[in-house]
Amino acid sequence: MPELPEVEITARRLGSVLRGAEVESVRSPGMVALKSFDPPLDRLVGMEVEGVRRVGKMFVVSFSGGDGPLELLVHLMSAGRLQVFDKRASVKDRASRILIRLADGRELRLREFGTKQRAWAKLLPEGEAAGDEMVATLGPEAWPAPPIAELARAVDVPRHLHPLLRDQRQIAGIGRSWVDEILWEARLSPFKKGSELDRAEVERLRGGLAVLGRAIDRYEEEVGDEIPNKMPMPLQVHRREGEPCPRCGATIEAVFYSEHQTNYCPAEQTGGRVLKDRRLSRLLK
Numbered sequence: 001m002p003e004l005p006e007v008e009i010t011a012r013r014l015g016s017v018l019r020g021a022e023v024e025s026v027r028s029p030g031m032v033a034l035k036s037f038d039p040p041l042d043r044l045v046g047m048e049v050e051g052v053r054r055v056g057k058m059f060v061v062s063f064s065g066g067d068g069p070l071e072l073l074v075h076l077m078s079a080g081r082l083q084v085f086d087k088r089a090s091v092k093d094r095a096s097r098i099l100i101r102l103a104d105g106r107e108l109r110l111r112e113f114g115t116k117q118r119a120w121a122k123l124l125p126e127g128e129a130a131g132d133e134m135v136a137t138l139g140p141e142a143w144p145a146p147p148i149a150e151l152a153r154a155v156d157v158p159r160h161l162h163p164l165l166r167d168q169r170q171i172a173g174i175g176r177s178w179v180d181e182i183l184w185e186a187r188l189s190p191f192k193k194g195s196e197l198d199r200a201e202v203e204r205l206r207g208g209l210a211v212l213g214r215a216i217d218r219y220e221e222e223v224g225d226e227i228p229n230k231m232p233m234p235l236q237v238h239r240r241e242g243e244p245c246p247r248c249g250a251t252i253e254a255v256f257y258s259e260h261q262t263n264y265c266p267a268e269q270t271g272g273r274v275l276k277d278r279r280l281s282r283l284l285k
């Protein structure tokens with residue numbers, strides 16, 4: 001489930017290996033993933049990759065040449081990957097949603113694992129990605145951390161911090177893994193409401209966002225040009241229930257939901273209170 005640090009390092013690596021590559025042909029099997037119609041995907045043929053950048057948890061791949069620059073806005077959702085391969089996909093490859101064949105023999109593929117088709121892309125004229133509703137509605141980027149006043153405004157909402165920080169319209173780039181790390185770093189309860197944070201707590205939250213930058217630094221050292229299917233995510237509390245807190249030694253606890261879980265250190269984040277059942281979580285603040 002790629003979040004800001006994973007998308008950021010992928011965008012950097014893809015940008016460096018793809019810049020200047022010419023598009024030979026394009027395919028969009030099934031047409032489910034491509035959510036735009038005009039310009040058509042084959043307008044990319046003959047164009048060059050100009051660069052790859054990240055916005056929130058999305059990619060923008062820019063192309064130059066042809067009848068005018070274009071941008072491919074890509075959202076991996078929960079199980080997508082954007083990867084370059086040295087060889088072209090076989091016709092049996094059912095994971096690929098969009099394939100961009102390059103003149104040098106390589107292929108950029110939007111792939112998706114599992115049965116659900118949720119990953120998507122939109123081909124847009126240059127500059128229009130910023131106006132797309134998925135981009136235009138994003139809150140401030142979580143990394144680099146926004147100025148304290150901007151962060152305070154973004155989280156001044158009467159919702160628990162765990163869902164609040166994962167809401168891309170409030171703050172962009174955080175998902176189910178890194179939210180646990182950020183709150184643990186900030187020593188804040190996932191069940192505290194954003195609107196209840198005082199100034200010192202907002203400052204701690206801002207400090208907690210630094211885990212995203214440290215993850216990117218780590219990926220810079222560990223991830224090569226070939227993007228792995230599974231990133232070596234340096235997580236300290238997420239999915240570590242039952243293990244000792246790396247900071248204080250207390251046992252990391254978990255609250256399970258239908259599709260995700262929250263991990264936290266009760267000694268440092270919830271005043272010693274342990275709640276395993278989400279029906280009880282509303283009692284915690």
Ligand SMILES: [Zn+2]
Pocket residue numbers: 245246247248249250265267268
């Ligand atoms: Zn602890």
